[in-house]
Amino acid sequence: MRTRMLAAGLLGVLSLLTCARAAENGGTPARPAPLAVPALKSAVLTTRTGLIAEGSAFQTRYWIVDSGVDGPKVLVTGGVHGDEPAGAVAADEIRCWPLVKGRLIFVPRCNVPGLEADTRDVPREPTELADLNRNFPLSGKEDAARGPLAKALWAFVREQRPDYTLDLHEGSDFRTAGSGSVGSSIIRVPHPETAALQDLMLAAVNATVADAEKRFARLRGGGQRLPGAGLRRAARGTRVHRGDHV
Numbered sequence: 001m002r003t004r005m006l007a008a009g010l011l012g013v014l015s016l017l018t019c020a021r022a023a024e025n026g027g028t029p030a031r032p033a034p035l036a037v038p039a040l041k042s043a044v045l046t047t048r049t050g051l052i053a054e055g056s057a058f059q060t061r062y063w064i065v066d067s068g069v070d071g072p073k074v075l076v077t078g079g080v081h082g083d084e085p086a087g088a089v090a091a092d093e094i095r096c097w098p099l100v101k102g103r104l105i106f107v108p109r110c111n112v113p114g115l116e117a118d119t120r121d122v123p124r125e126p127t128e129l130a131d132l133n134r135n136f137p138l139s140g141k142e143d144a145a146r147g148p149l150a151k152a153l154w155a156f157v158r159e160q161r162p163d164y165t166l167d168l169h170e171g172s173d174f175r176t177a178g179s180g181s182v183g184s185s186i187i188r189v190p191h192p193e194t195a196a197l198q199d200l201m202l203a204a205v206n207a208t209v210a211d212a213e214k215r216f217a218r219l220r221g222g223g224q225r226l227p228g229a230g231l232r233r234a235a236r237g238t239r240v241h242r243g244d245h246v
Ligand SMILES: [Zn+2]
Pocket: 080, 081, 084, 169, 170
């Protein structure tokens, strides 16, 4: 996160792809009907795309959507766990939404082999490296990811230096309805700024959920409790768990 590199030069393939064409190229799962989003007047967008871990078994596509207007850089990731495809579908859908300021960076399918095999873990990796979400560096510890896929993703994150991260996962059932799972929850990392953002996100998403028991719940991440847990360490991060029945 400390090293600023010229992201445009190293991994970027300058391109102006339409969302439809980019989805074909990204091997994205079949999409449900898109959500209704507010009618925003979008800035003139520039979209750049490229590959992470190019040529390897972990190769995955990223997109950078730039509004050309000052604003935060937000990284949106999905598919870290291969048996949670909702995050990959959602990230791929969000990258086609209007953008009025700042930059959105998408890695919808972080764990392509896992998504293809419908497994939580990264297939064929040794047990200690199998859960991608445990292979990212810990706050305050050596800034090194573990295993080839986490290393490649982390190098990309370091180049991009996002201000915020949203890591989209999937959970069973609904937290608000009393489930012990994290289904339909928004988990924030402990940071004063993320509390207000979590409130804004909850208000926006819950305005679209009619059933009170299916509304998204507010959760607070445990910071260091999960070893190496997630790209959210990259910045002021938030994990969104979409209930699998929503
Ligand atoms: Zn997950």
